[in-house]
Amino acid sequence: MRRGMPAVGESVEALKGRMEKESNGVKRQRVQMLYLVASGQARERQEVAHLLGLHRNTVGKWMQRYEQGGLEGLLEVRVPPGAKPALNESQIAQLREALGRAEGFGSYAEVQTWILSHYGVSMSYAATHKSVHTKLGATLKVARPRHPKKTMSR
Numbered sequence: 001m002r003r004g005m006p007a008v009g010e011s012v013e014a015l016k017g018r019m020e021k022e023s024n025g026v027k028r029q030r031v032q033m034l035y036l037v038a039s040g041q042a043r044e045r046q047e048v049a050h051l052l053g054l055h056r057n058t059v060g061k062w063m064q065r066y067e068q069g070g071l072e073g074l075l076e077v078r079v080p081p082g083a084k085p086a087l088n089e090s091q092i093a094q095l096r097e098a099l100g101r102a103e104g105f106g107s108y109a110e111v112q113t114w115i116l117s118h119y120g121v122s123m124s125y126a127a128t129h130k131s132v133h134t135k136l137g138a139t140l141k142v143a144r145p146r147h148p149k150k151t152m153s154r
Contacts (some may be wrong), residue, residue, distance in 0.1 A: 003045070003060070003063075004068055005037055005045065005063070005144075006041070006067045007037040008034050008037050008066075010034065011038070012038045012039045013090065015031055015034050015035040016035055018031050019153075021031050024077070026077055028045060030062055030074050030075060031063055031075070032052065033063075034074070040131075045063060047060045050070070062074060075138050085099070086123050086127060087131070091119055091121075092131075092136070093117070094118070095111075095131075095132075095136070096136055098114065098139070099111075099132065099137075099138040104140060108128050108129050108132065108140070109142065111129050111132055111140075112125065112128045115128065
């Protein structure tokens, strides 16, 4: 069953201005879809899909969102939730404190072991490195070993 095009309530000039100012690419494409319909450049959903390089079902879903929620409903972009963090905020604060101590950790494997013994949370090496190095911005306190000949005095 073919569905008709929705009546666009916004003016062509307003849509063009909104499209030019929009920094989010997905939102810009959605406004451009309305602009094509309002300006008469596309009369069917399939034409809009062809002009935007999208599938007709995507255009149909966007049209339906526009009919139900207007421009604001169309521009609402859902961000799917990510995985829950392995450590909560208080645990991260305690880890930050442990990393700041003078004795420090010799390796990320030691940090892994410390997290497992203190919190019972098993984290992969990559997750431990990302948490400590990237998120907390910490570096391990123990210096890399040097060759004995380098430290010998002349």
